[in-house]
Amino acid sequence: MNRISVTVDGTKYEDEVEPRLLLVHYLRDQLGLTGTTIGCETGNCGSCTVDLAGASVKSCLVLAVQADGSEVTTVEGLAQDGEWHPLQRSFHEQHALQCGYCTPGMIMGARDLLRHNPDPSPREIRHALKGNLCRCTGYQNIVKAVLAAAAGGEA
Ligand code: FES
Ligand code: FES
Known part of the structure; x- marks a missing residue:
């Protein structure tokens, strides 16, 4: 297991994760942020797209450990004060x-x-x-x- 520290949609998380855990699974299964969807898990459909440290990435192609120390924004972080983006x-x-x-x-x-x-x-x-x-x-x-x-x- 690896210890990671990630800020997701403005909230900081510290977690132990398997080195092989995909970022999309970390977001959905460990943090419960199921707004990011999984269509293919092979980088083809784009449904899992999130922002990682200012870059748009397909989160099924990134390991959770690669997000260590970074900020992630998902679709769930876009609305502000109850107002849609x-x-x-x-x-x-x-x-x-x-x-x-x-x-x-x-x-x-x-x-x-x-x-x-x-x-x-x-x-x-x-x-x-x-x-x-x-x-x-x-x-x-x-x-x-x-x-x-x-x-x-x-x-
Ligand atoms: S789930 Fe299809 S590109 Fe990631
Ligand atoms: S896949 Fe159904 S709205 Fe795009």
């Missing part, structure tokens, strides 16, 4: 989800895009989210939601 609001308003399974990863990926490119084109949004798969929506409303959040300028 602008991307959460725009996904809701633009009907950018059906089953919602991909949505945490889509929102985290879109958040990363807007941090680097606050005014993306539809093509840039599609390119940025190409590692995030959705089986339901056909993507059109996801692109619209990201454009709407970008137009709002607060995301």
